[in-house]
Amino acid sequence: MILSNTPNSPVPDTSLLPDSERIAPVAADTIDKAVQGAHKAVDRFADTAAPTVRQLAQTGDAWTASCRATVREQPLMALLAAFAVGALVGRITR
Numbered sequence: 001m002i003l004s005n006t007p008n009s010p011v012p013d014t015s016l017l018p019d020s021e022r023i024a025p026v027a028a029d030t031i032d033k034a035v036q037g038a039h040k041a042v043d044r045f046a047d048t049a050a051p052t053v054r055q056l057a058q059t060g061d062a063w064t065a066s067c068r069a070t071v072r073e074q075p076l077m078a079l080l081a082a083f084a085v086g087a088l089v090g091r092i093t094r
Contacts, residue, residue: 071078
Protein backbone atom coordinates (compact mmCIF):
# COMPACT_ATOMS: atom_id res chain seq x y z
CA MET A 1 0.00 0.00 0.00
CA ILE A 2 1.38 3.46 -0.92
CA LEU A 3 0.14 6.67 0.63
CA SER A 4 0.75 9.94 -1.07
CA ASN A 5 1.14 13.53 0.11
CA THR A 6 0.89 14.82 -3.44
CA PRO A 7 0.29 12.96 -6.66
CA ASN A 8 3.98 13.24 -7.66
CA SER A 9 5.61 12.18 -4.37
CA PRO A 10 4.45 8.81 -3.06
CA VAL A 11 5.30 8.01 0.54
CA PRO A 12 5.55 4.31 1.36
CA ASP A 13 3.48 2.98 4.23
CA THR A 14 5.92 0.98 6.40
CA SER A 15 3.42 0.01 9.09
CA LEU A 16 2.82 -3.40 7.53
CA LEU A 17 6.50 -4.26 7.07
CA PRO A 18 8.10 -6.77 9.44
CA ASP A 19 9.92 -5.25 12.45
CA SER A 20 8.16 -1.91 11.97
CA GLU A 21 6.98 -1.98 15.58
CA ARG A 22 10.63 -2.03 16.70
CA ILE A 23 11.63 1.02 14.66
CA ALA A 24 9.70 3.54 16.79
CA PRO A 25 11.34 2.60 20.13
CA VAL A 26 14.81 2.57 18.52
CA ALA A 27 14.19 6.01 17.02
CA ALA A 28 12.88 7.29 20.35
CA ASP A 29 15.98 5.97 22.14
CA THR A 30 18.22 7.64 19.58
CA ILE A 31 16.41 10.94 19.98
CA ASP A 32 16.58 10.66 23.78
CA LYS A 33 20.33 10.04 23.63
CA ALA A 34 20.80 13.03 21.31
CA VAL A 35 18.76 15.27 23.61
CA GLN A 36 20.70 14.10 26.68
CA GLY A 37 23.97 14.75 24.87
CA ALA A 38 22.83 18.23 23.93
CA HIS A 39 21.80 18.95 27.53
CA LYS A 40 25.18 17.78 28.81
CA ALA A 41 27.00 19.96 26.27
CA VAL A 42 24.96 23.03 27.23
CA ASP A 43 25.56 22.35 30.94
CA ARG A 44 29.32 22.01 30.37
CA PHE A 45 29.37 25.25 28.40
CA ALA A 46 27.38 27.05 31.10
CA ASP A 47 29.70 25.76 33.82
CA THR A 48 32.74 26.89 31.83
CA ALA A 49 31.30 30.31 30.95
CA ALA A 50 29.88 31.21 34.37
CA PRO A 51 33.17 32.38 35.96
CA THR A 52 34.01 34.49 32.92
CA VAL A 53 30.57 36.10 32.94
CA ARG A 54 30.91 36.91 36.64
CA GLN A 55 34.36 38.42 36.05
CA LEU A 56 33.06 40.57 33.18
CA ALA A 57 30.17 41.78 35.34
CA GLN A 58 32.60 42.82 38.08
CA THR A 59 34.85 44.53 35.54
CA GLY A 60 31.87 46.42 34.12
CA ASP A 61 30.85 47.51 37.60
CA ALA A 62 34.40 48.72 38.31
CA TRP A 63 34.52 50.69 35.05
CA THR A 64 31.14 52.26 35.81
CA ALA A 65 32.30 53.32 39.27
CA SER A 66 35.53 54.71 37.81
CA CYS A 67 33.67 56.72 35.16
CA ARG A 68 31.28 58.12 37.76
CA ALA A 69 34.17 59.18 39.96
CA THR A 70 35.93 60.85 37.01
CA VAL A 71 32.79 62.75 36.00
CA ARG A 72 32.27 63.93 39.59
CA GLU A 73 35.88 65.11 39.83
CA GLN A 74 36.01 66.78 36.38
CA PRO A 75 32.49 67.51 35.09
CA LEU A 76 33.61 70.07 32.48
CA MET A 77 36.13 67.64 30.97
CA ALA A 78 33.43 64.93 30.84
CA LEU A 79 31.05 67.32 29.07
CA LEU A 80 33.71 68.29 26.51
CA ALA A 81 34.61 64.62 25.90
CA ALA A 82 30.94 63.76 25.35
CA PHE A 83 30.59 66.65 22.91
CA ALA A 84 33.71 65.58 20.99
CA VAL A 85 32.53 61.98 20.72
CA GLY A 86 29.10 63.16 19.56
CA ALA A 87 30.63 65.44 16.92
CA LEU A 88 32.88 62.63 15.69
CA VAL A 89 30.01 60.17 15.41
CA GLY A 90 27.91 62.83 13.66
CA ARG A 91 30.64 63.41 11.11
CA ILE A 92 31.21 59.72 10.46
CA THR A 93 27.51 58.98 9.93
CA ARG A 94 26.93 61.75 7.38
